[in-house]
Amino acid sequence: MLIYLLGYMGCGKSTLGRKLSKALDLQYIDLDLLIEEKENCSISNIFTFMGEEYFRKCELAILEEVSLKENAIVSLGGGTPCYKTNMEIIKKSGKSIYLKLPTKALFQRLTNSKKPRPLIAKIGKENLLAFIENQLSERQKFYVQADKIFDMHEYSAKQIIDEIRKLL
Numbered sequence: 001m002l003i004y005l006l007g008y009m010g011c012g013k014s015t016l017g018r019k020l021s022k023a024l025d026l027q028y029i030d031l032d033l034l035i036e037e038k039e040n041c042s043i044s045n046i047f048t049f050m051g052e053e054y055f056r057k058c059e060l061a062i063l064e065e066v067s068l069k070e071n072a073i074v075s076l077g078g079g080t081p082c083y084k085t086n087m088e089i090i091k092k093s094g095k096s097i098y099l100k101l102p103t104k105a106l107f108q109r110l111t112n113s114k115k116p117r118p119l120i121a122k123i124g125k126e127n128l129l130a131f132i133e134n135q136l137s138e139r140q141k142f143y144v145q146a147d148k149i150f151d152m153h154e155y156s157a158k159q160i161i162d163e164i165r166k167l168l
Helices: 013-024 031-039 043-066 086-093 103-112 125-143 157-167
Strands: 002-006 027-030 072-075 094-100 148-151
Touching: 002 013, 002 086, 013 027, 013 072, 013 157, 027 031, 031 043, 031 072, 043 086, 086 094, 094 157, 103 125, 148 157
Parallel strands: 002 072, 002 094, 027 072, 094 148
Antiparallel strands: none
């Protein structure tokens, strides 16, 4: 079975995905890292030199490829469920888990993050909270289609792993 972790950037998909992979002894796949590997280019450079539309086409192709796997934990990019038929592919091929965080917590995580984030690279800190609120409200309708929703302020990683074990 595939378990897809989805949610806004900075919500903890990659961190939880690695922990979940170890706890359940399943392969871990970070969709963004797989895109970088296949394209031999960083996500930032893909966005800068080829544009978001090119990135989304790559993302769709790689998601389709990943969806054919048997067992893995898959961390998705924050926008992955929101484009084309991606959410349909996710729902048909596995279980989806939405890792939910309030906008202020996301803002704190993203402003303190060392990881480059192409979608917010040129947005000043003074505009970031409004950007997150706007984008999250647009994406929410996709995120809430997940099979299970975990409020990351109410659950520890261990509790989420235990709950996911029950889903299996």
